[in-house]
Structures are given as structure tokens and as C-alpha cells.
Amino acid sequence: MSDAALTPPVGPNDHIKGPDDASVTLVEYGDFECPYCGMAHPIVEKAQRELGRHLRFVFRHFPLGEVHPHARLAAQAAEAAGAQGRFWEMHDTLFEHQDALEPEDLVGYAKSLGLDTKQFTGDLEAGTYAKRVRDDFRSGVRSGVNGTPTFFVNGERYDGSWANEEAFLLALRAPEVTY
Amino acid sequence: MTESDRLAPNILPAGAPAPDFALNATPDQVLRLSELRGRPVILVFYPADWSPVCGDQVALYNEILPEFREYGAVILGISVDGVWCHAAFARDRKLHFPLLADFEPKGAVARMYGAYRDEDGTSERALFVLDSDGIIRWSYCSPLAVNPGADGILNALESMAGKSAPAKAGSFQGDTAEARP
Numbered sequence: 001m002s003d004a005a006l007t008p009p010v011g012p013n014d015h016i017k018g019p020d021d022a023s024v025t026l027v028e029y030g031d032f033e034c035p036y037c038g039m040a041h042p043i044v045e046k047a048q049r050e051l052g053r054h055l056r057f058v059f060r061h062f063p064l065g066e067v068h069p070h071a072r073l074a075a076q077a078a079e080a081a082g083a084q085g086r087f088w089e090m091h092d093t094l095f096e097h098q099d100a101l102e103p104e105d106l107v108g109y110a111k112s113l114g115l116d117t118k119q120f121t122g123d124l125e126a127g128t129y130a131k132r133v134r135d136d137f138r139s140g141v142r143s144g145v146n147g148t149p150t151f152f153v154n155g156e157r158y159d160g161s162w163a164n165e166e167a168f169l170l171a172l173r174a175p176e177v178t179y
Numbered sequence: 180m181t182e183s184d185r186l187a188p189n190i191l192p193a194g195a196p197a198p199d200f201a202l203n204a205t206p207d208q209v210l211r212l213s214e215l216r217g218r219p220v221i222l223v224f225y226p227a228d229w230s231p232v233c234g235d236q237v238a239l240y241n242e243i244l245p246e247f248r249e250y251g252a253v254i255l256g257i258s259v260d261g262v263w264c265h266a267a268f269a270r271d272r273k274l275h276f277p278l279l280a281d282f283e284p285k286g287a288v289a290r291m292y293g294a295y296r297d298e299d300g301t302s303e304r305a306l307f308v309l310d311s312d313g314i315i316r317w318s319y320c321s322p323l324a325v326n327p328g329a330d331g332i333l334n335a336l337e338s339m340a341g342k343s344a345p346a347k348a349g350s351f352q353g354d355t356a357e358a359r360p
Binding site for chain 1: 235239241242246272275325328333
């Protein structure tokens with residue numbers, strides 16, 4: 001583990017999947033257009049399946065918009081879906097369709113998720129959630145995020161390998177142990 | 180700083196005056212450090228253009244430029260790569276800050292800052308934050324394979340700014356233009 005600590009800690013504004021009293025909290029700072037985040041997505045899903053109620057997963061936005069031109073709008077799309085109660089469905093959809101993140105694609109996903117597309121489109125056009133996404137980004141910078149994805153396990157940056165699924169799951173099962 | 184002491188005792192520490200230098204920022208433009216007096220300067224020594232960690236590191240700083248600018252700070256990347264290599268790298272990564280070529284004599288500036296690796300012929304992955312008088316206020320040397328992130332830089336800028344706290348999140352203008360589909 002590193003010295004970098006999650007700032008601010010997980011709170012009511014976060015997108016949280018899993019019980020509040022879970023023994024392990026995994027926070028991901030991610031970018032929907034980042035191929036590594038795309039690779040990490042099924043690994044995170046597997047961790048959620050395997051750890052069940054012991055794991056609480058939190059996703060925060062860290063769009064690298066200069067290298068990933070679709071990333072900021074995709075992050076806002078997840079927020080706009082979240083405003084209609086479907087954050088995680090959009091989050092999963094975006095990671096499963098990283099090569100199709102044009103505005104019309106985003107609206108198509110909103111439609112297939114049964115969202116109010118007029119509201120959704122309006123939110124994207126108005127940049128309703130641009131600040132929210134930027135605030136996540138800034139919190140990541142202050143927390144020591146150094147690329148995407150960056151994970152925090154119980155508030156501490158995880159510098160081990162996530163691509164090594166076994167090591168990652170082991171770290172989540174016993175977060176007090178330093179690998 | 181304790182961290183830099185532990186990891187690389189030879190880089191210039193906080194409190195030392197930053198040695199002046201003049202390096203090419205483009206094939207026909209030379210940048211002299213002392214010309215930047217009056218504003219904080221972030222010096223980012225990194226081993227090489229194109230290598231994976233450096234790429235992530237400069238990409239990260241490129242995204243964080245608005246935060247650095249809130250403190251009026253200038254950020255300069257420095258490696259032993261030549262000007263044409265820097266030009267291609269900066270274009271490819273759409274970088275919006277200068278990369279300086281510590282090319283001839285090779286690594287001379289990195290040596291002045293104690294950030295040269297004789298065994299590799301490149302600089303360390305070392306960060307220096309200078310105050311507006313050109314004094315090093317924070318330095319950090321990262322293990323070569325680890326992207327040091329930006330939190331240390333921002334903490335240093337913040338403590339230098341002291342009570343004159345930077346503008347808050349509300350002053351941000353970056354995303355609105357890109358918000359439209």
C-alpha cells in the first residue's frame with residue numbers, strides 16, 4: 001500500500017454498490033474510454049460476485065479527456081442515468097461498449113435502459129453533471145490517483161496488480177495485509 | 180522532505196536554491212528558468228518520452244493543468260530526449276505544457292539537481308516545486324517504475340500559497356464547453 005489516502009472518504013454523494021457494513025470498501029477511479037478500465041471491469045464484477053456482502057464497491061470518475069475525447073461526456077451520461085436511478089446499468093453498458101461512445105450511442109443506451117431520453121439528452125446538452133464529474137476528478141488528484149484505473153482498498157491506494165486476478169482478490173479478502 | 184531523503188538522498192532538497200538553466204523548449208525556442216521568477220514552477224524530470232509510465236505521468240499532468248494554474252504555477256517536463264523527439268511526443272499526447280530537452284551536454288541539468296542516473300543515461304523520475312523566488316520548496320524522487328501522481332505537487336503548492344487559498348471548485352470552467360453532445 002502507498003501513503004496515498006482517499007480524500008474525501010466514501011460518503012452519501014458516492015455511487016455505492018453493496019452494504020454499508022461491508023468489511024471491505026473498494027473504490028475505483030475510472031474512465032469509461034480507458035481500455036485498462038475496460039479490462040478491469042469484469043475483474044471488479046468477479047470480485048463483487050465472490051465477496052458478496054463483504055464488499056462495498058464505489059465508482060468515481062477520472063476521465064482523462066485529453067487522451068480520451070469521449071470520456072467526460074460518457075461520465076456525465078452515467079451521472080444522468082444515475083439521476084434516473086440507473087447509474088450502475090449505464091456504468092456497465094459503457095464499459096461493455098467502449099468503442100461506441102458517441103453522443104448518439106449514449107442516447108441509444110439511455111433508451112435501451114428505459115430512461116426518459118428527453119431528460120437524459122437535456123442533461124448532457126446542459127452539462128448538468130459536468131461539475132460533479134470534475135469534482136470526482138479533483139478528489140482523485142488529491143487522493144493520489146496516478147492513472148486509470150486506480151483502486152483504493154479501505155481508503156488506501158492499492159498499488160498492487162489488479163490484472164492479476166488472484167492477487168487482487170486476495171488483497172480484497174485480507175486488506176489489512178500488505179502485499 | 181523525509182520521503183525524498185529516503186528514496187534518493189542525492190536530489191536537491193527543500194530549501195536549496197534551484198540552479199538556473201536554459202534549455203530548448205522547441206527547436207528554435209530556449210526557455211531560461213530565471214525568466215519564470217515571480218511564479219511557482221514545477222519541474223518534472225522523467226526518464227524518457229514514450230515509455231509507458233512517463234506517458235501516463237505526463238498525460239495526468241496534462242489533465243491537471245487547470246489545477247496547477249489556480250496557483251499560477253508553470254509546469255515544465257525535462258528529459259534527455261532531443262527537441263524533435265519531444266515535439267513528436269507532445270503532439271501525439273496533445274500536451275499543453277513545455278518539454279525541455281536536456282540533451283547537450285546530455286543530462287547536464289538533471290545532474291545539477293542530483294537527478295541523473297549514470298547507470299541508465301537518463302534522469303530520475305524526480306519532482307521539484309519552486310517558489311516564486313526560485314527556491315526549492317518540495318522535492319520528491321519516485322521509484323522509476325511508479326507514477327508519482329500529483330497530490331504531492333498540489334500539497335506543496337497549497338502550503339506555499341498559505342492563507343491565500345486557491346480559487347474553489349466553483350471557479351472551474353473547463354468542462355462546460357465539452358458538455359454538449
